[in-house]
Amino acid sequence: METTTTIEIHQDLIESCKAGSQQAFGKLYHLYAKAMYNVALRIIKVEEEAQDILQESFVKAFNKINQYEYQANFGAWLKRIVINQALDNIRKKKDIISKDIEGMEIAEQEEVDWQEVDFTIERVKKAIMALPDGFRVVASMYLFEGFEHKEIAQILGVTESTSKSQFHRAKIKLKEILKTYEN
Template sequence: MEANTVNIHADLIVRCKDDDRSAQFEIYKLYNKAMFNTALRITGDENDAEDVLQEAFVSAFQHLSSYREDASFGAWLKRIVINKALNHVQRVKKDMMLAEDVRKETSEYEPEKTEPNYTVDQVKQAMKTLPSGFRTVLSLYLFEGYDHKEISEILGITESTSKSQYKRAKDKLKMIIKQEVNYG
């Protein structure tokens, strides 16, 4: 049995398809914060996230006719944001090759046996300093809810690479936060 997607903003979307600027602004207001956060988690930079957000909304409104309503509008838009963010990261050459430079550091790091409690601000700040490959896999897995198979397809890497990047990202994140707590 196939589940039907009910779009709670169907009337706004129809108006957007007719180039109604006020409807586009309403859609923007409804989704901009969540989509900005998605872009920020992937790019790691507020200015880059704002650029990605702008590009994503422009693209979404230009290609709204391709929205088939087989998923919620928010899910469709989030996919555009994720793709734009990943493309942005690749354009500025912050790809997963940077992770290899850090591999020796993380392999020497022995994670703690008990998980300390970190504040949200500590995690956010530490994530900004992660190499983009680590940050991208960690964001897609933890925050966007993709599994390693989906991440491997999105990024064009193997599933085992996704898993190892995720583990290394977690270890590196813990190390960064621990250093900040001890020396901050």
Template sequence: MAEKHKNIHHTLINRCREGDRYAQRRLYDLYAKAMYNICFRITNNQEDAEDVLQDAFVSAFRNINGYKGEATFGAWLKRIVINKALNAIKKSQLEFVPIDEPEHYVDESPAELDFGVSIDQVKMAINQLPDGYRVVFSLYL
């Protein structure tokens, strides 16, 4: 089954190199959701994530001949997506908070541990992080 999956990707990529719009659409459909999630985690904004996603796919299809198959297509595309998202943040001139400023440290006093935290609560907490911290945390995950 994995070999069949690999052959389909190989065929689609070769057809994209020939400018086949249908093949481009198929690759887009295969990867768009996962790549959008990466964009959104980095930009923390739906519209920016959508713009970055489109820009990344346009760039990938324009530079498809640069894909040598040394890594999976998904890994190659993910690198493009991350770079585009980081560039979008830089362009919006967001100010990153240096990590060594003490006023931004979390209170490290002992507290009761509560393991009854929902996924939504974790997502909300991540979204409240300053942009620089959120991006680094998202890339780490």
């Protein structure tokens, strides 16, 4: 959680950005770039594209900084821009969560037995990156970015049940991928 001092510093930087200070924006960039790059990378999967998303997101944030009204913390506001930019990038390449999956039935809600799988942080990261785009996007947004399925559905333009189904399928696929690493 941010301290009062940190919030005040960020508020001063944000107000300076609103006044047009590129130096203040540079400081905000350095405070948030690494975290926002990781957000983009979890969704996009390709380092160079994640770097492009990061740059485009900060340009968009700088252009829209006057719209920021302190209703959420700055990091959350910026993260939303990064996620939307990453999703727009994916949509340009292909429609990963197309309307045809809207009609799919929710996957059987069988529990995934994770005790059968050998975990290491590197294996899990590698396995998540190996997920198909639709599964990876929903899983990343739910697990790493803390969005609820209702929010994911709104952002992606799908139903809440589709988000839940994609997440469930992602868990099953993740287990399959992790088991292949054991061999």
